[in-house]
Amino acid sequence: MSDIHIDGLTKEFDDVTAVDDISLDVDDGEFLVLVGPSGCGKSTTLRMIAGLEDITSGELRIGDRRVNDLEPKERSIAMVFQNYALYPHMTGAENMKFGMKSVSDYTDEEIDQRVQHAADILDIPELLERRPSELSGGERQRVAIGRAIVREPDVFLLDEPLSNLDAKLRVQMRAELLQLHREIDATTLYVTHDQTEAMTLGDRVAVLNDGRIEQVDPPQVLYDYPETRFVAEFIGSPAMNTVPVTLRWDDEGVDAVHDNFELSLPNPESFTERPTSGVFGVRPEDISLARNADDVAQTFEAEVSVTEPLGESLLLHCLIGDDELHVKAEARSTIAPGDVVELTVDEERLHVFDSAGEAIYHSSPREAASEDRVNTPEA
Structure with a gap:
């Protein structure tokens, strides 16, 4: 099981409360989007789930394990960042392999097979021998996603992965992410400030504001029945x-x-x-x-x-x-x-x-x- 249970999660930075007592359940295999304006706490929430930020208070469970104090490599998660975070001196294949041996006991042959399988899913076999400087923004993002896929984690975490792409490529990548989610069927949390991305991608959408969750619902319900004025004015354009x-x-x-x-x-x-x-x-x-x-x-x-x-x-x-x-x-x-x-x-x-x-x-x-x-x- 790779469901996620968040109970009273709080993150404080000195006298600033970035995430304020949020509770949320994410079903096994669900694609849930966290959306809200800059500074609302969505990326901080994702980083706490990943283990990149310490939790001030509250409980975080992935499957049947309490993971508050576990190292990131022990949580069976993979994260895709906004800036791709690829090593410039490595090829696409080397970037996708990097870190595999530190979190698994796979042989070199098994790792190569996983890289090839991920490349086939993303339709990027021809990019494996290229370095990041030889790739477009969309190609770099596919390599970064491939690096997450090869680990076969229980949970995928994506932090605004499309924000650096142009408008046309963002639309294309949204469709590809949905197809990818359908193929790998992994629990996915996706952070964005773009309400269009949230509405088109999420099985459910959680709207955050000032560190709190305003509403969690399927996209159409969120649009038709906003529970707060903030949600009504944030979701929808105009x-x-x-x-x-x-x-x-x-x-x-x-x-x-x-x-x-x-x-x-x-x-x-x-x-x-x-x-x-x-x-x-x-x-x-x-x-x-x-x-x-x-x-x-x-x-x-x-x-x-x-x-x-x-x-x-x-x-x-x-x-x-x-x-x-x-x-x-x-x-x-x-x-x-x-x-x-x-x-x-x-x-x-x-x-x-x-x-x-x-x-x-x-x-x-x-x-x-x-x-x-x-x-x-x-x-």
């Missing part, structure tokens, strides 16, 4: 719109009242409490031009301040009083800055957060079926 509203309750339900709009919220029984104010949230793709929507029930007006053609859509920056909404309109819509547009929302995709940033309302119930997500290399 981010979820959030504006302050007054909540007006009566016998018929509840209205979200803003200076420039008033919307009746469906399924008021979904509220976890009955506050008089909150923060209303709706994603840009869940706002439409009323003229293009079917069965429009509620509308409001906004002034367009900026337009951004994105190809597949037209992103509108719309002013509603002192607040701004981002709206994804249909591509090639004839709208210019200064135009006043009539908008409507998808009433099944509305959210409300309290003053502390906790979600207290989603207009549609969380569906268990959305948790059954299986990644494909095309994601």
Whole structure:
């Protein structure tokens, strides 16, 4: 078994708490992504799992072993770093072999067989005799991943491995990583600050902020049902719109009242409490031009301040009083800055957060079926 159990993990650097009492279980064979802004504690968490940072408090188990005090080589893990960490004077094959004998009793012949097998999986046999200076960024990353594969560890740890690649190669490597995970079927923890990588790669995604876990869920659940305002605004590009509203309750339900709009919220029984104010949230793709929507029930007006053609859509920056909404309109819509547009929302995709940033309302119930997500290399 190579599941990971983290209980109350904490890391302090003098008077700074980098990781603050996090608990997390990673299933055997799962691909879990840790995502968050710079300084949130995701890489420190990975380094504690690897044994590269001492644990201040808490318990870390890999399989049935408590590994808090074990050396990195005793943990049956392999780590791929952001900067590849290849020795410049060694060939690709020598880099992949390096360290094998110190952590195993394999013969030279067995090590050579493992290197060749890893090279075949990664489609890099022709790179084995080249030095890092003769390789592109993507090729160096494949060699670094190959060095991890040859050890056949229980757990793979990847710390922002694609951040040094150009945009096109990152998309290609994401697909290859998914295919690789499917072939080797090892427990994998992947750290990134890129929410697109997190959404496309992870079986589940853990969002970190200020050393704490905000939410852990499958990507689509995370997107559709954010448990905090931070998650709502961090996951998605553009981010979820959030504006302050007054909540007006009566016998018929509840209205979200803003200076420039008033919307009746469906399924008021979904509220976890009955506050008089909150923060209303709706994603840009869940706002439409009323003229293009079917069965429009509620509308409001906004002034367009900026337009951004994105190809597949037209992103509108719309002013509603002192607040701004981002709206994804249909591509090639004839709208210019200064135009006043009539908008409507998808009433099944509305959210409300309290003053502390906790979600207290989603207009549609969380569906268990959305948790059954299986990644494909095309994601």
